[in-house]
Amino acid sequence: MWYCTKYPGDIEAYIYQPTDFILSIFNAAEKRRLELEQQRSNRKLSQNVEDILREKRIIGESEVVQKLKQQIAMCANNDAIVLIRGLSGTGKELVAANIHYQSRRRLEKFVAINCGSLPQDLIESELFGFEKGAFTGAQERKKGLFEIADNGTLFLDEIAEMPLSAQVKLLRVIQEGEIDKIGRTEKVKVNVRVIAATNKHIEEEVRAKRFREDLYYRLNVVSIWLQPLRERRQDILLLAQHFMQKFSADMGRETPHLSEAAREVLLRYEWPGNVRELQNVVQRLLFTGERELGRSEVEIALGWLHRDRAAKDPNGIDFTNPDKILPLREVEKRFREKYFRFVRDHAGSDAEAARLLGLAPPNYHRMCKELGLK
Numbered sequence: 122m123w124y125c126t127k128y129p130g131d132i133e134a135y136i137y138q139p140t141d142f143i144l145s146i147f148n149a150a151e152k153r154r155l156e157l158e159q160q161r162s163n164r165k166l167s168q169n170v171e172d173i174l175r176e177k178r179i180i181g182e183s184e185v186v187q188k189l190k191q192q193i194a195m196c197a198n199n200d201a202i203v204l205i206r207g208l209s210g211t212g213k214e215l216v217a218a219n220i221h222y223q224s225r226r227r228l229e230k231f232v233a234i235n236c237g238s239l240p241q242d243l244i245e246s247e248l249f250g251f252e253k254g255a256f257t258g259a260q261e262r263k264k265g266l267f268e269i270a271d272n273g274t275l276f277l278d279e280i281a282e283m284p285l286s287a288q289v290k291l292l293r294v295i296q297e298g299e300i301d302k303i304g305r306t307e308k309v310k311v312n313v314r315v316i317a318a319t320n321k322h323i324e325e326e327v328r329a330k331r332f333r334e335d336l337y338y339r340l341n342v343v344s345i346w347l348q349p350l351r352e353r354r355q356d357i358l359l360l361a362q363h364f365m366q367k368f369s370a371d372m373g374r375e376t377p378h379l380s381e382a383a384r385e386v387l388l389r390y391e392w393p394g395n396v397r398e399l400q401n402v403v404q405r406l407l408f409t410g411e412r413e414l415g416r417s418e419v420e421i422a423l424g425w426l427h428r429d430r431a432a433k434d435p436n437g438i439d440f441t442n443p444d445k446i447l448p449l450r451e452v453e454k455r456f457r458e459k460y461f462r463f464v465r466d467h468a469g470s471d472a473e474a475a476r477l478l479g480l481a482p483p484n485y486h487r488m489c490k491e492l493g494l495k
């Protein structure tokens with residue numbers, strides 16, 4: 122903390138006053154107190170980060186998910202721009218958050234913005250901010266997200282939706298680490314790690330000149346591709362179980378049990394809405410309040426059967442909701458499965474069912490197997 126030099130003469134000749142010593146002891150004590158306080162608050166912050174990481178942990182044991190975890194750890198080790206690609210609901214935002222909270226920026230802010238959700242003329246002021254009086258109506262200066270995320274991470278979701286004029290400015294920030302605030306002549310330095318995500322085929326957007334090629338190359342340094350759920354089916358039940366436990370705990374209830382048949386339905390479904398859809402289905406299942414969840418509860422939760430429409434629409438094919446249009450393969454499968462069940466329930470034997478359906482018995486058995494009908 123401090124030292125004093127002793128005068129060569131006798132002790133009377135010290136050039137310091139006793140108060141110098143006392144003050145410096147006080148200062149030392151105060152410094153130590155502040156250090157401890159800082160340590161405590163850092164510990165609290167890292168505790169929070171650990172809680173967040175636990176809350177946002179990535180569930181899955183498939184090879185794809187294991188590789189994904191490695192990629193996240195690698196990205197967390199540096200500041201490179203990452204482009205996360207994947208269909209809706211595959212976990213893009215979750216991956217971005219995991220990268221941030223595992224990186225050395227973990228105690229700083231993770232700021233997310235959906236580039237598709239803002240009107241074109243607002244996105245620039247949202248990202249880069251403006252000075253007071255920059256334009257009529259700019260009564261206060263506004264911090265842009267790049268300033269807010271300074272030292273942290275900015276997650277640009279649905280980057281392909283960003284208007285071209287904002288793309289130009291974004292490119293400049295990425296290249297120069299400086300933002301151009303509206304109404305300000307000098308630039309503002311920022312240190313922000315950028316993670317972007319898209320569910321679009323961004324190369325196509327580049328070809329169609331809706332996305333700047335130079336920005337594309339800048340963003341596409343490291344890209345992480347997220348697989349649709351139907352291509353890693355071994356994760357389906359793990360995820361379902363995870364969400365069941367999580368939501369049951371939130372609701373203060375016991376986790377219900379999924380029957381074998383219910384699991385089978387979940388496993389075979391195509392999951393066009395991926396993990397998000399699975400999460401919603403589990404929530405719907407829990408709202409039934411049942412302790413034992415069987416095939417029909419799952420089918421209802423999937424929207425195949427509506428309790429009141431079940432009799433009218435035995436195919437479970439939805440002609441009412443244009444948002445729920447499914448691949449033909451899935452619709453055919455559902456139809457077949459229901460129809461096979463119906464015929465089997467009314468035939469005396471498998472042989473008769475095959476005859477009624479006009480199928481050779483080996484074909485009939487093969488199709489039953491494909492449909493998961495034992």
Ligand SMILES: Nc1ncnc2c1ncn2[C@@H]1O[C@H](COP(=O)(O)OP(=O)(O)OP(=O)(O)O)[C@@H](O)[C@H]1O
Nearest residue numbers: 178179180208209210211212213214215320396397
């Ligand atoms: N592997 C996983 N483990 C646990 N939860 C997951 C996993 N993948 C996704 N989720 C959860 O699924 C939901 C959807 O994920 P997220 O919002 O990250 O997807 P997205 O790709 O950003 O979707 P969108 O394109 O619709 O914005 C979130 O609640 C997320 O926590």
Ligand SMILES: [Mg+2]
Nearest residue numbers: 210213214278
């Ligand atoms: Mg998202």
